[in-house]
Amino acid sequence: MRRIRVLAALTALAAGLLASGQPASATGGTTPRILHAAPDGSGTRCTTGHPCSLTGARDAARRIEGRDIRIELDDGTYVLTRPLILGEEDSGRGGHTVTWTAADGADPVLSGGRTLNGWTENPDGTWTTGVPDGVTPRQMFVDGVRAVRARGGSCPASVCDATKTAMTGAVATGIAHWARPTDVEAVISVRWRNYHCRITGVDGDLLTFAQPCWSNSASGTDRTGPAWDTTTVDSTRYTKVAHFENANELLDEPGEFVWNSTLRTITYLPRGGEDMRRARAVTPATEQLLVLDGAHDVRIERLALRxxxxxxxxxxxxxxxxxAGLTLTGATGPVDHAGRHYTKPAAALTVRGGRGVVVDHVDFSRLGGAGLVLEGGTKDSTVTRSRFTDLSSGAVYVGDTEPLPDTERAGERNTLSYNTIRRTGVEYTDSVGIWAGYEAELTVDHNTLADLPYSGISVGWGWNQPEARTSVLRDNRITANRITDVMRVTDDQHDGGAVYTQGAQPGTIVSGNYINRSAYGNTERDGNGIYLDEQSSHIRVEGNVITRVGYKWVSNWADYGIDNHATGNWTDTAAPALTGTGSTTTDNHTSLDRLPAEALKVAGAAGADGRGTVERLRPDLARSATVTQSSTDGAAIAAYAVDGDTTTDTRTLSEPGAWWQADLGAVRHVGQVELWNNTSMTTADVDVQLAASPDFSDATTVHVTGKALRPTLLTTDTEARYLRIVHRGTGRVALAHVLIHP
Structure with a gap:
């Protein structure tokens, strides 16, 4: 009997050596088993000297019981032609965890890209290469820098008139004479929506587009709801095609490329210093690099997904x-106005029905879609200290669009913390940094979000549709995030905010966030700091620092969004009280021209590293000035321009030489002037005059060409007592805000 036991022990020890490359623990499970993988791994032992492939390591891990498992990836690029899928059988069992991580000192990259070689130079300075079969290149990166599909200028609705079935403008744009118009896409933004549809035909001046893309972009589907039809391509809010892209006739800027679907070639115009004989050009080709489907107790650490x-x-x-980056797909589908059947973007990493999944220190970059999706009832999972940058769509999508899922499919207790999100939504500009659907006890804490085209963090779904009025939304926390330079004006997306919510979600709090420059420099009164949209209810907004937003620092416009409370926030503007029934706005510090120490502490502690800089406010001389104007239209008095509220407007009559003026009471140094236009953008082509004498005989004049923005910033650096904004023709001077900085 003793001999049998010894043989059994030796057999177990040998199995441990084979599986992990190191001795088995005498305690039977306290030491993790370590498996090794390498880009060229093909062994069966998964040891340091005999690494496996990714799938080989996964399969070897399935045979190990009773221990934590670490699958360590050696340095290099793991090119995936299909996703690595981890399921229930790849989960930690019996209280143990399976960890996929980098080996010490290694920087492993999971890549879905294909390298493009064999470039040939053309006489016009462009370079051309063939594309592997089965690959349709939508993006290309040259030495890690994103190239741009060749694009032209915008086409106004008066020329490119969109209808339910087609669009005019083929002749005026030149598309009617282009060599390959059916490779070209129209890119359109209407308010918060973004469209990319490929041309399928040209008939005279008429352009037709791929289906069902065009039908789903137009009104009449009854799958988005009557109210939403005001933001379709054939609506009155449609103003232009932002640009057409992917035509050789548009290839005129360095860094642009064109895909020819017939010849299966890419033609590229290099940037300065790029030599395509030595440059590394990569195009994304594989969807979804890593999929956890029903997996639990799995950690993904220190990897790069590209x-x-x-x-x-x-x-x-x-x-x-x-x-928010979701789309309408399919030619037909259920009639639903609450967005239950929309499609999320494909992501590099998808967790479906996960439990106890941890994503930590993962680098998501250079992606053709989104970074990460947690869906299908994923619970108790965390995404921490990860980086998302240069993504075509949004960074993180959490949850789903069904308001009342069964218990198994309900998203609960997930956490996103200490992540950095920059330059996402590069291609699909209606996407957001972090999106969450119907989630409960979600924590979004200490993340840094910057340089985004639309909203930063969006939690909730369903608008005010009947299907969405009762949901699982509750007890979500959006805390201590740093959100800067979002809703960028150049991307032409509207009606959003740095933090955006929908739906009744009792117990939800938005607190301790630093928000700076949301829709700053906008062309209209739009873009909020914290936006409690539609049916947002039972939400507390407390102790946030919100500066330089294009419209309201906090917005709760709908009377059916109830019981919201904003208190103890710091902001440089004022805004109307929250509108919803039972909502309150109390004890906030508004219209500040400098942040107190407590606010600076909150703002500085927000974000992934807790050490971010805080853009200081500049003292405002205008608020103590005596203000007058040439005439008054209705109740729009001159003082509304210095009341610290960008939602109230002063307005003169339309008359020759209309003016608005501030008297500082004494000659002061004026370093900068801010002009915030009013709602309807009536202030345009004005002179800003600064003078020491009341007759303006010694005036310094700065001319504002075209419509003033929100704000237009003018560097003046002069001595003056009087500031006058005067219309040199016939028209109005109408302003929401004027600031005079020393």
């Missing part, structure tokens, strides 16, 4: 944006 593709926009579905 060059994942998203194929849908290349199909007939195209990209018919609905909101």
């Amino acid at each position: 060059y994942a593709a998203w194929d849908q926009p290349n199909t007939g579905d195209g990209y018919a944006g609905t909101q």
